[in-house]
Amino acid sequence: MNDQAARLREQLRNSSHRISSKAIAVVSGKGGVGKSNFSLNFAISLCKRGKKVLLIDLDIGMGNIDVLLGSVTNLSIIDIFSKKMTIRDIMNIGPENLHYISGGSAFSSIFSLDEGKLGLLLSQLEEATVDFDIILFDMGAGVSDQTLKLLRAMHEIIVITTPEPTAITDGYAMIKHLIVDGNESDISIIVNRSSSRAEGTSVASRLKQAIKHFMNVDIHFLGLIADDAVVRKAVIAQSPFILFSSTSQASKNIDDIARKYVNEQQVKEVSFSFIHRVKSLFLKR
């Protein structure tokens, strides 16, 4: 009897670990503010800290995680149907055992799949994601109705801005859009390309205060990343900047953010399955 109870407890522990892969979307109001660079380098830094991460390039416009990694990938989500492949077949493995799926234009067709195909895709994704602690989505800038819907299934949304007024106002508009849409995901902000710590924290606190004042929602400041010439050099060298120059300021910032993130997440459990939520949002029952 005791054995049975112990086994049951063990199963519960495992299953709660299994269903708890955390879905995080990286978004921005304005384009070109550093979403893809943040997603890739943050993902690698989380891997270095022992997290199993699946990065999904969902930038419908021009997905470019593979370009940033200097790798050529021929497989896309469409091959699941045309070549009868599985999600695992189309996963690529990058530095630090980072798993990633290239999207590019192929991903735009996800939203127009018929229910049967979407159902198949989601079931496969459900099965494949049990192995991962974190699924990180690099999204395009701005929002469509479909992406707003997908964003409602996320545990967390990270909004990237820079200190430029246009990026801040677009970031504010993006967050407002999410809140008005009824999105209940945790919202965090990253201030990329900060010229100083003071500038980054001041942008973050102004944004936080405005959201609190006008929308009565608390958002979390995840951290800042310096404006650093190394980022551009690494992009040109097609190497993630934290590997290209691990001692650069931007790399230190990413590592600080990942370290803090991993520590804080230990006390924060996810309370629902991302895939179940996507299914209930996208599939009629």
Ligand SMILES: Nc1ncnc2c1ncn2[C@@H]1O[C@H](COP(=O)(O)OP(=O)(O)OP(=O)(O)O)[C@@H](O)[C@H]1O
């Ligand atoms: N911290 C930084 N310091 C200096 N330059 C940066 C930094 N972050 C990004 N950049 C520059 O901005 C460019 C765009 O970055 P990235 O491709 O990550 O943006 P994005 O938000 O994903 O763009 P898109 O909206 O097109 O998907 C980089 O190629 C780099 O030149």
Ligand SMILES: [Mg+2]
């Ligand atoms: Mg991008």
